[in-house]
Amino acid sequence: MSHISCLDEVVKRDPRYAYESYEFVFAALAHAQKLLGRLEDDKEEEVDHHVSGPELLAGVRDLALREFGLMARTVFRLWGINRTVDVGNIVFNLIESGLMSKTDQDNLADFADVYDLDEALVDGYCIPVRETE
Numbered sequence: 001m002s003h004i005s006c007l008d009e010v011v012k013r014d015p016r017y018a019y020e021s022y023e024f025v026f027a028a029l030a031h032a033q034k035l036l037g038r039l040e041d042d043k044e045e046e047v048d049h050h051v052s053g054p055e056l057l058a059g060v061r062d063l064a065l066r067e068f069g070l071m072a073r074t075v076f077r078l079w080g081i082n083r084t085v086d087v088g089n090i091v092f093n094l095i096e097s098g099l100m101s102k103t104d105q106d107n108l109a110d111f112a113d114v115y116d117l118d119e120a121l122v123d124g125y126c127i128p129v130r131e132t133e
Contacts, residue, residue, distance in 0.1 A: 010097050017090050021079035025060070025090050029100070032059025050103060053110025056091070057084050061120050073121040084114040 011019050032051045033039050035058070039049070051059070064072040081087060088111025094100040 006097055006099055010093050010099070014089070014093050016080045017086065017093075018079040021076075021081055021090055022094065024063075024079070025056075025087060025094065028060040028063045029056060031063040032056050035059060035062065053088060053091075053106065054114050057087060057111065057114045060087055061115070064121060065125060069127070070122065070125055072125075073117060076117060076121070081117070083117065085112045087111055 007019060007022050010022060011017070029051060030039075032055055033049060036051065036055060038051065064076065068075045076082070081090075085108070088108045091100060091111070092102075092108055095102050
């Protein structure tokens with residue numbers, strides 16, 4: 001079964017979240033691994049690729065602001081993401097479907113109330129401005 005058809009099944013089982021939210025969580029995982037120096041492509045066998053819930057949520061916030069800017073909060077609302085635990089629900093839906101893995105220490109509670117989405121995606125947003133010479 002292809003990755004796309006698997007995601008379709010995940011969305012059918014839990015329609016609270018849009019298909020795009022699942023794709024975004026995959027991208028955010030890769031982004032978080034990159035920020036933390038834990039990419040799957042690293043040739044060193046000793047690199048721990050695991051990302052904790054709060055680490056993933058930091059990647060979610062960073063990638064959302066990079067990709068969507070001030071529209072990030074609106075995009076998340078459209079996708080059904082209203083709290084950080086919603087990202088956790090998406091992750092655990094993916095784990096249940098075999099599309100992501102977890103350690104014995106990982107728990108849905110790791111995603112609960114890590115930050116307020118309005119504060120993280122709207123209130124603290126700054127438009128990066130490059131100084132010209």
